[in-house]
Amino acid sequence: MWVPRFSEHNQPMYLMVAQALEQDIARGVLVGGERLPTLKALAAALDVTPGTISRAYEEAQRRGLVVGEVGRGTFVSQRPAMRGDAPAAEGRLDLPSAQLDLSVIKPHGAVLESWLREALMRLAQSEDLTRSLDYAPEGGHPLHREAGAHWLRGALPEARWQQVVITAGAQHGLLVAMNGLTRSGDLILCEALCYPGIISLAHHSGRRLQGVAMDEQGILPEALRERCRQEKPALLVCVATCQNPTTAIMSEARRAEIAEIAREFDFLILDDDIYGFLAPTPLRPLASFAPERSVYLTSLSKSVAPALRIGYLHGPPETLSRLNAMVRSSVWMPSPLMAQLATQVIAEGLGTQLMAVQREEAAARQAIAAQVFQGLQVRSQPNSYHLWLTLPEPWSCDEFALLARANGVTLLSGSQFFAERSTSTRGVRIVLMSPTSRDELRFALTRLASMLASAEPRLYY
Template sequence: MTKWHPDPGQLRRPVYISLADQFTAAIKSGRLAENDKLPPHRDLAYDLKISIQTVSKAYDMLARRGLVSGEVGRGTYVKAGGSVPQSPYIAERLANEIDLSIVTPVCTPFHLERMKDALHRLGDGLPPAAALSFRPNTTFPRHNEAAAAWLSMLGVETAPRNLLVTNGASSAFTIALLSAAGPGAILAAEEVCYHVIRPLADYLGIRVRPIVADADGMVPEALEEACRREEVRVVALQPNLANPTASLMSEGRRRAIAETARRHDVTIIENDVFGPLLSRRPRPIAALAPERTVYITSFSKVALPGLRIGYVAAPDHLAATIANRHLMANWMATPVMAEIATLWLSDGTMQALVDWQRNALDQRHRIVSAVLHGTAYRAHPEGLHLWLPLPPEHDEPAFVSQARVRGVAVAPSTPFSLSGAPAGAVRVSLGATEADELRAGLDILASLLRAAPDRSVLAP
């Protein structure tokens, strides 16, 4: 039996979620290790002065998160691999809950009609290769040409032969990391960054080093110091509307990062999934250091969630390796989705969807400005989310739980934190729900910020 024990003074409503969050943090931090046995339901309920049903619900939530397993007669144990961070978004939406936890573009029936129209058009003129080819190199050449033109509009000049079509940005990032860093290599990333980086690096045996960041993104001097201390092989960046901090890196900062990477022969992976939303964007790092930057973009965040297609542009020395890694892991992207993306790039629909999204986000940010007036938050008027630092008196897990009790789900900072420690902030999505629900959800968050923190321990 482990010596670690939940702190009753840290429990918040709903208690079962708060209790599950305490166990999750203990598992992620290593205070609870693989095969450690959790206290029996009745004993823990007695110690914490809560109901057995509350403990059971907390243990069930831990099991759904994949952190524990239980057997009748043996008890509940921490599973192997239980230290994997949880996703920032909620897995299950409760009835009447306003979900501001997952970053997705604003979508309306207009978007569904565009997809239906594309499928009808594709059905009338489906290229044989989209259904019959089993060879990526015979399926995607014309898609690569359309991708190269799109990337050129984004400021990245690359040859079609150095482009790869993938099933979205997550697939692209995995392949890029597999190609640029092997087991034992060191990856540098901002201390609060894209939530996939930590677990993916752990799976691949890659060591992660958090780098200090400010409102302009990664601090070049901190990266320089890390490169001097150790042999950093890769730096992962999201310079445009970073997830979750919503920062937009200036061109001067991008140049400084590129020069540091050049001095120390570091490969840069530039994740630009939000870049197309920016009507005025600084030059990509791939344009400043093309010889060492792997550039990634996709469409699910800027056009349509179901359009799971992404592009990877690689420098000459990595292009073949990335293509081979993708072949081993995925064989090839889904041809039908690639056909739709290429169709929309060629007939202007893609740009129209991006323009539509900018206009919709302008309206969403007007709501944010009105409701959160006087509140310190970080956002960009063309961004899909905002970063909301909490006042010092507000405990982050408690704030997230209190918001959930009030019917609003937001993303805590811990899944984004490379250290696993809370950053004292939450991410709020602006596109995942209807405008009136967004306003209502923001009203609730604003009222929680104005009120004194709820320190009571109440059963759900």
């Protein structure tokens, strides 16, 4: 039976198997028409799941290396298409996208499919499935809320399930908190460069949004205090760890100072801690410095899987009725089926394992970026999913983003993150986790670095 041999383990397993297939075909180890091992047999030989081998064969078929025949198995193509071959004159050429997407912050997907496939199978066979097929009580089922509290206690040890409100992801959690805790016309403060979802929500709900000046730790306390002297804010939305887009991490001393300003000027804090698990050293959440006036928010979409659209809000008792009312008026209830899957993932420890895997992958990719962007002005964190690149003059962020797209790389211009139009920046946000492999990431980053090294922007007009 053919079993692949790997000289190094630097890619997801399914890609390594597909690569080994391609190499063995090129060397003549495998010949056209030869039958490959069954999914079950090869999975057992490599100590992986059959789903991983299925994905490897799908990738090999996409490359033209193998063909599958229903009821018979998978066979080496009679003339496998090797890399460098000229495309056929007729027929559909199935190529990957010409764009390398470095614009969406998400966990690396290669490790997720087989793990979550098995979790879904266990859910289907679980006695708890029945609970997930009916309407949920206000705030969510107590078991689901307790799982949420358990998840939060990694950062917020005092979390109580009675104070947890389940949301349909972090973006929905932002909507629930911003609309539930403020009124139309109220002033909401955030970082001067902030997550575009905050900007969109504020504008669509009739809230006024103002940005607060920042440094390498995020919001400047003196700038926040000055804003509060000029106007009375109702809410501060803050990403204190691995801030999006700048990757800033706020020190605990500054978190305490921000909390005191909130007490002094009597406003609420929405602590968006969706990237808290990526901190190189554990930090107390901003919400823990003023728990009586803070709502803490996180979700599983960045740490476990993008499709697991379950978020958790933890607020003071006096905010819960408003938060629950906003959940009802926006989606009635988050999916109990999804909440049950999230509960299972948390209870089995799978979420903790996936977080560790993602931190390790992010660190490896940050190391690649540091090497490729050596000599450029970059802000990042050891385990962050993204980085913030300040462009040398005379580049502007918009023209660089447009030129990068023309060269096959999609990223976000810093202008996408302006809380107010008066803000200016020469920065662009580059996400490292989307490319399928580290080699693909290196290729994309090298393209960007070569653009800066070899051309002036005026040459492209």
